[in-house]
Amino acid sequence: MTVAVAPLTVSQAVEHRRSIRAYSPEPVSHADLEEILRLTGLAPSAWNLQPWRFVIVEDPALRRQLADAAYGQAQVAGAPAVIVLYTDMADTLERLDDVVRPGTEPEAGERFTAQVRGVFAKQTGAERETWAAAQGYIALGYLVLAAESLGYSTSPMLGFDPAGVKKLLGLPEHVRIPALVAIGRGAEAGQPHHRHPVERLARYA
Numbered sequence: 001m002t003v004a005v006a007p008l009t010v011s012q013a014v015e016h017r018r019s020i021r022a023y024s025p026e027p028v029s030h031a032d033l034e035e036i037l038r039l040t041g042l043a044p045s046a047w048n049l050q051p052w053r054f055v056i057v058e059d060p061a062l063r064r065q066l067a068d069a070a071y072g073q074a075q076v077a078g079a080p081a082v083i084v085l086y087t088d089m090a091d092t093l094e095r096l097d098d099v100v101r102p103g104t105e106p107e108a109g110e111r112f113t114a115q116v117r118g119v120f121a122k123q124t125g126a127e128r129e130t131w132a133a134a135q136g137y138i139a140l141g142y143l144v145l146a147a148e149s150l151g152y153s154t155s156p157m158l159g160f161d162p163a164g165v166k167k168l169l170g171l172p173e174h175v176r177i178p179a180l181v182a183i184g185r186g187a188e189a190g191q192p193h194h195r196h197p198v199e200r201l202a203r204y205a
């Protein structure tokens with residue numbers, strides 16, 4: 001790993017993170033990207049299905065094309081890498097045995113996979129993919145904090161044409177893309193936090 005800073009604690013990363021839309025051209029090392037994605041993969045998901053997948057777009061020409069699909073958002077072409085976070089429930093269900101924990105008794109593993117397949121068999125493909133995309137947003141939260149913790153800034157984005165991004169990257173039509181995430185060393189401070197106070201959001205019952 002080539003992380004240049006001591007990892008921030010979770011609360012430090014949460015306090016420090018902002019959406020950053022201007023980046024230094026310094027590349028993100030693959031060791032750091034893989035550590036960020038390993039940490040991201042520690043996110044919880046229902047039944048531990050982990051339906052998230054990633055394409056890391058580094059090639060400048062491809063990033064410019066990706067920026068076109070993202071309505072010209074400058075951070076897509078301007079960051080050294082953009083992580084396309086997508087979710088694929090068809091792949092998840094095809095390879096369900098991958099999520100059975102090591103050491104599980106074979107009958108218990110079969111009961112688990114049969115139960116999960118049974119639940120999703122009652123849904124349409126689109127419903128299954130919507131379910132997977134919701135899990136993907138858990139991974140998004142982990143991704144931006146893991147990156148921040150290791151000294152990288154991010155810009156999560158929903159402003160893109162999913163069909164255009166899928167076509168550009170050769171992704172199957174059925175997948176969902178919860179977010180594009182520009183990542184790199186930030187070259188601006190970002191906006192100060194502006195958030196609802198807890199009492200506006202929560203009540204005790």
Ligand SMILES: Cc1cc2nc3c(=O)[nH]c(=O)nc-3n(C[C@H](O)[C@H](O)[C@H](O)COP(=O)(O)O)c2cc1C
Nearest residue numbers: 017018019020073156157158159160179190191193
């Ligand atoms: C799912 C999601 C989609 C977003 N889409 C965009 C986007 O397309 N373009 C953009 O500039 N910012 C986008 N943002 C950033 C938000 O505007 C930003 O998180 C919010 O204003 C709070 O600011 P902060 O991230 O600096 O704390 C997105 C954020 C999230 C979580």
